[in-house]
Amino acid sequence: MNKVQFFRLAGILAVFLLAGCASYVEEQTTARRFEWIVSPEVHPDNRVTFRYRAPDAGEVLVDAQFESDPVAMTLDTSGVWSGTLGPVKPDIYPYSFLVDGIRVMDSGNSHYFPNERFKGSLVDIRGETPLVHSLKDVPHGLVHYEYYPSETLGTNARVLVYTPPGYEESSGVSYPVFYLVSGATDTEETYFKVGRANLIVDNLIAAGKAVPMIIVMPYANPYPELRELNRQVEADLLATDLFTDEIIHEVIPAIEENYRAQTGPENRAIAGFSLGGRQTLAAGLGHPEIFSWVFAYAPAIFDRELDDLFEKTYAGPEDLNEALNQLWVSCGRDDGLYEASVKFTGLLKDKGINHETFFTDGGHTWMNCRLFLAETARRLFE
Numbered sequence: 001m002n003k004v005q006f007f008r009l010a011g012i013l014a015v016f017l018l019a020g021c022a023s024y025v026e027e028q029t030t031a032r033r034f035e036w037i038v039s040p041e042v043h044p045d046n047r048v049t050f051r052y053r054a055p056d057a058g059e060v061l062v063d064a065q066f067e068s069d070p071v072a073m074t075l076d077t078s079g080v081w082s083g084t085l086g087p088v089k090p091d092i093y094p095y096s097f098l099v100d101g102i103r104v105m106d107s108g109n110s111h112y113f114p115n116e117r118f119k120g121s122l123v124d125i126r127g128e129t130p131l132v133h134s135l136k137d138v139p140h141g142l143v144h145y146e147y148y149p150s151e152t153l154g155t156n157a158r159v160l161v162y163t164p165p166g167y168e169e170s171s172g173v174s175y176p177v178f179y180l181v182s183g184a185t186d187t188e189e190t191y192f193k194v195g196r197a198n199l200i201v202d203n204l205i206a207a208g209k210a211v212p213m214i215i216v217m218p219y220a221n222p223y224p225e226l227r228e229l230n231r232q233v234e235a236d237l238l239a240t241d242l243f244t245d246e247i248i249h250e251v252i253p254a255i256e257e258n259y260r261a262q263t264g265p266e267n268r269a270i271a272g273f274s275l276g277g278r279q280t281l282a283a284g285l286g287h288p289e290i291f292s293w294v295f296a297y298a299p300a301i302f303d304r305e306l307d308d309l310f311e312k313t314y315a316g317p318e319d320l321n322e323a324l325n326q327l328w329v330s331c332g333r334d335d336g337l338y339e340a341s342v343k344f345t346g347l348l349k350d351k352g353i354n355h356e357t358f359f360t361d362g363g364h365t366w367m368n369c370r371l372f373l374a375e376t377a378r379r380l381f382e
Contacts, residue, residue, distance in 0.1 A: 037080060039108040040095075040123040047086035048123055051108065052097050055079025063103070064095035064123070065365060073097075090127030091367050092194070094120040114189040116221070122194065132374045133196035138206035139165035143198050148254040152246045153222050159251060160188050161259065162198045164205060164212035174260040176381045177214045179247060179291075180373075181272030181279055184300070188219040191373075194366050200374050210377045214261055218251050220276055238275075238300070240282035240313070247283055248290055266325065269293030269380050273369045274337070275300045285314040288323035293380055297372040298331040298364055302340055306347055317351045326379060327355040330372045332362035 039051035050062045050073065060081040061070035066088050073083035094113045096103050105112055106121040113120035130136055141164045150157040164175065180197060182190040191197045197215055204210035220243055252268070255261050270291045272280035277299030284294030301309065314320070320327070327348070331341040338359070348355045358375060362368045 037108045049084040051082045061098040065093045090125045096120045114187040117185040150250045160217040162215035174262045175214045176267040177261045179270040181220045181276030183274035191217045243279045244283045265292040271295035273297040292325045295328045295376045298337045330358035332368045334363040
């Protein structure tokens, strides 16, 4: 097989200095036109004020994931809508605005939720005690944006790669690899920008609660990009063959040829959320010779197909018990996929397949996903 090479793209920052004269009136007009709006504003008591400029709108609501329903905002004389919510439990939450029924991001907030369907912003409510995903004064790894040629997809695909603290300096050291798969319409950036996978693992490594590892965050839903390339493919989000082929035959070889990655199933883990959990089970339980650590977060599997999955997709109980170091299934009890997860783990028990469960409060959210990720990182490669 030909050696796979990543295409590394470097960004060039150009700074333009503009000089000129402007009248006082022009300066004041520009200042009014570009008046800065602070949104979101997190207060010391963990209340949050959201603001959005829309002087001609008839109604603006803020839809935050810590509220059960969108909340109406109030218009002031300057054309800015605002609303204060909370106090809110510290965490990172997605939110958006509904402007006359149209969902938009917060134009005053540079922190956004990478997703191919909905457009949301993020608010980080930090509180007094740092959380596992908080930016702390510890050694930090690096997150690399990489492109590789994918024969499976017929295009150049993108993957994010986290290398642990000290990777650049310790040239003779190799590391186990954790493949981390996002949900249905999420992108390869979601575990980085929303899941804060890099900060979680940085903090756990610094505390001696996780081993240094490489984390690989692939693009698991290629259908939108394939349609943009006018490929005649039928989108089937529940199908897992395309992802399994991509991760095994394209992503893993590219990582192991370009990074100091330890090889062998005992040094490879895979985890995924929602549809990524479904893909994780297909790739991990279908190929225990590739992955020895399999973690499914609220996997998108359904009652009607469980028998078929074990018959057509997954390896047999004896092979799984012999090959896997750990099979772990997690879900929130308010998640729409909770009952399916319970039935799935019940079937694992009936078949005598060794596994662990982690069922907690909450729903199908990235707040839970970060919790699952932190629990996973503590267990890997022990």
